[in-house]
Amino acid sequence: MAVFQVFVTNSASQPLSGVAIRLLAPDGTDITATRFGASPVYTDANGLFTRFYLVAPGLTAGIYSIIVSASGYTGQTKATANTFTGLGNFNFTLLALPTSVSVEITEPESGYVSPMAPVEFLVPAVSPSAAWEYIEATVTSDDSTSVMEVPVINGQARLNLQARLELEPLPHLVGDGVLAIADADFSKNFSIDLASLTETGSVSINEGFTIWSANAFPSDSINDLTSFTNIDGLADWLTPWEELPVFTGHYADAMIWLPIPSEDAYELITHFLDINQQAFTNVGVVLPNEAFSSGKVARIRIPEPVAGAHYALLTVTLAGVVQTKPLKIRYIYG
Incomplete structure (x- = not known):
């Protein structure tokens, strides 16, 4: 009696059940369903998939591909001899994927x-031997979480x-x-956590990264803030003004990150x-x-101007150490 049989074990020589098996013709066409009634077919509890034939299946002789894959294991492909006509015994040993991997990430420039x-960032392929692979990014901001999947191309x-990012600046005012206030x-x-998705399962990527984003000036083509x-x-300071005009008696604010x-x-x-733009007094307030x-x-x-003030320079300090460049204010009376 003629037989086609696939036997799959793990690295400890233990049989693996539920392993998916596909048979591809020399031209790459999936002929699993044609030959076995379904695609894919699976190994049994003994790690075996077997078909017995009273008469040889009569495939045209050539080099066929047998592909096996299972969740949590690296996939494997074997090419038959060019005399293959649908019969033979084929043994596979699958290696377990690691529960997590380390990859080198090229983070945003800042x-x-x-x-x-x-x-954008680049992630080298975790498992180049996989038939396909995606990188899954879980993006978390405040109470919002979304998942993005992108393909791995050339590793x-x-x-x-x-x-x-979806920033929608609203006119928040600092109250009397x-x-x-924090805007x-x-x-x-944002925090970004990564995983590798392959046809044989998901693998956590140890590295992730965090970014901060703001609608800073100038906005066009500026990435590093x-x-x-x-x-x-x-x-x-987040302002396009080199000298910020402020009308006395009216509301005005400035933004700093x-x-x-x-x-x-922090202290302002x-x-x-x-x-004449000569300094004559300083005022500090704890923020x-x-x-x-x-x-x-x-x-x-x-701040509203003190008597005699026509200009002001604002700086923010922390424990007495200046943290910001000075912001120049010009008070307009009227």
Whole structure:
């Protein structure tokens, strides 16, 4: 009696049940269903898939491909001899996928990025021998979580996070008697967790990364927003004005991004200048910690001028150390 048989074990020589088997013709056509009635077919509790024939199946002689795959294991493909006509014994040993893997990630050029420019990163393929593979990114911001899947092409995956930023700046005002607030609609914090998806299962990727984003000025083609933070130096204020005009008696605010939380309080120092732009007095006020503990952009109420002030320079300090570049205010009386 003629036989076609596939026997699958793990690395400990234990038979594997439920392993999917497909048979491809020399031209790549899947002929599993034609030969065996279903596609794929599966090994039994003894790790076997067997078909007995009273008469040879009569396949045209050639090099066929037998593909086996199982969740949690690396897939495997064997090519038959060019005399294969549908009969023979074929043994496979599948290796278990690791429960997690480490890969090198090329992160965005900065952890602080503009939503106006695409954010992309590259991930080398975790299992190049897999028939196909995707990188799954779980993107979490505040209480919102979404999942993105991108294909691995030539060993790399490219993920665009721009669609997940969805910043919709609203005109939040710093209320009377309040010095500063955190503006969640102007800025967001994202954490990205990664996994590798293959036809043989999902594998966690140990690395992930975190980004912060804000609608900073200027917005066009600017991706790296590190200069607007106090990470590597003094933070730029989020304003297109080199000299911010403020009408006395009217509301005005300024935005600053100091994303490193601190147990110490930030302090706003106002250097008041006279009409000749000569400093004559300084005023310091402690800013509310909740405005800076979230890593969001903070809106700071512009102080009213003291008598004789026509200009002011604003800086923010932490434990006496300056954290920002000065913001120049020009008071307009009228």
